[in-house]
Amino acid sequence: MKNIPLVMILFGGSGDLAHRKLYPALFNLYEQGLIHDNFAVIATARRPWSHEYLREQVSDAIHETHEVVDENEISAFASHFYYQSHDVTNVEHYVTLKQLAHDLDEKYSAQGNRLFYMAMAPRFFGTIATHINDQHLTGSGFNRIVVEKPFGRDLASAEELNKQITASFKENEIFRIDHYLGKEMVQNILPLRFTNPLIKNIWNSDNIQNIQVTLAERLGVEARGGYYETSGALRDMVQNHIFQIITLLAMPEPKDISAASIHEAKKKLLDSLIIPDKDVIKKHFVRGQYAGSDTTFAYKNEPNVDENSTTETFAAGEVKFTEGPVAGVPIYFRTGKEFKEKKNRIDIVLKHINTPYGKAHSNNITIVIDPKSEIFITINGKRISEPGIRRENLDYTFSKEELAQVPDGYERLLHDVIVNDSTNFTEWSELKRYWQFIDAVESAWDEENKSGKPDIPQYIPYRMGPKEANDIFECATAHWIYE
Ligand code: BG6
Secondary structure, three states: OOOOOEEEEEEOOOOHHHHHHHHHHHHHHHHOOOOOOOEEEEEEEOOOOOHHHHHHHHHHHHHHHOOOOOHHHHHHHHOOEEEEEOOOOOHHHHHHHHHHHHHHHHHHOOOOOEEEEEOOOHHHHHHHHHHHHHOOOOOOOOEEEEEOOOOOOOHHHHHHHHHHHHOOOOHHHEEEOOHHHHOHHHHOHHHHHHOOHHHHOOOOOOOEEEEEEEEEOOOOOHHHHHHHHOOOHHHHHHHHHHHHHHHHHHOOOOOOOOHHHHHHHHHHHHOOEOOOOHHHHHHHOEEEEEOOOOOOOOHHHOOOOOOOOOOOOEEEEEEOEOOOOOOOOOEEEEEEOOEOOOEEEEEEEEOOEEEOOEEEOOOEEEEEEEOOOEEEEEEEEEOOOOOOEEEEEEEEEOOHHHHHHOOOHHHHHHHHHHOOOOOOOEOHHHHHHHHHHHHHHHHHHHHHHHOOOOOOOEEOOOEOOOHHHHHOOOOOOOOOOOO
């Protein structure tokens, strides 16, 4: 692999994301030779760490995620890491940062290439972007910035943040990251849809009755109550991950698989996204909060959560488009904390048809994203010794060896940033449409909150979320396939 020179400036270098995901991912890219002799990472955060302490942390992060490691490789890798204690509002700190980046650029011959990564609390993104611009932190080579989610908390704040970032970076230098787009089975949606006529030719409103996307988690909000109170399931999971999945499921066929063509096809679809009105939201959207049990807290009693909170830990709803192969087909989603199990899956529900054998029902295509990677399609045949139809699943699965080769989403996406491939990142035009949709739902729910009688069912933990979510379907016979 070609070695790409760069100085990376990581805001949030002492955080959980850096430790669990970014340092191990960078190590793997180092092992593959994508970054090697000519790179340096400056990790910044408030804490007064030394370079040495950071390097120990980086080394720990690699040990925690890798079974077999070569200690010499780890020390060689970690020696490229530098720490700067940084207060994001302090101008002087950006001046020091600029000098350090410049010195390291010379030391490692990084050719003026800069990669900025915003991995800290989102409320600082705007301030950092403004200082990058005011203190001229960009280099003389390529400049790219990776921005973690959430990108804003509504359309207005996202627009403001975008303005701050575009003061220093062009749209094609901004990588709005969504780790779901780095997942193996999410990246499999387009090949599945477009490379087999059997699937490609039925992927339309004549044959699909509805589509269902479930992103369910077993965990509660844990220590993240403070963040979660500013977000809720709709902003935390739907605005980004669910919408990206839905876009891949509903977009028209791209001309080719270049980043430009994929984004063009997504844009075409999203221009036709129907923004739901209050009546639709009332009928087809449900929110909920997990209740407590003998051994677990109710959401309202979690640390840093308001006891009268109206923040939803579960959201379900409907998305529709007027263009694209599944124009008019209801796409249902649901996501929630404290579900029965961790399960991310997509069910494509085909229409019931009349057959010479009677009515055929529930032929589905299912894509399981997590915890397994799997696709299964219903296939029907005759029963062996009695009349009737037998249903079996045709499975597409991975061997243990194949699964071991699947890189973590962050590794994949960091690789893409370094080689300048924006296919699996969110463009501003897409994000804008997602926020318009989310704002409509949030505003209907806010109105309900203000009326003093918000309809927020408390659901039993570790089951399937609120039962009200079973009534969001347009068609009386439709139901969740994953139950
Ligand atoms: C994050 C959300 O984006 O995705 C978390 O902020 C959520 O609340 C997480 O737990 C789920 O990701 P994954 O990859 O574990 O399904």
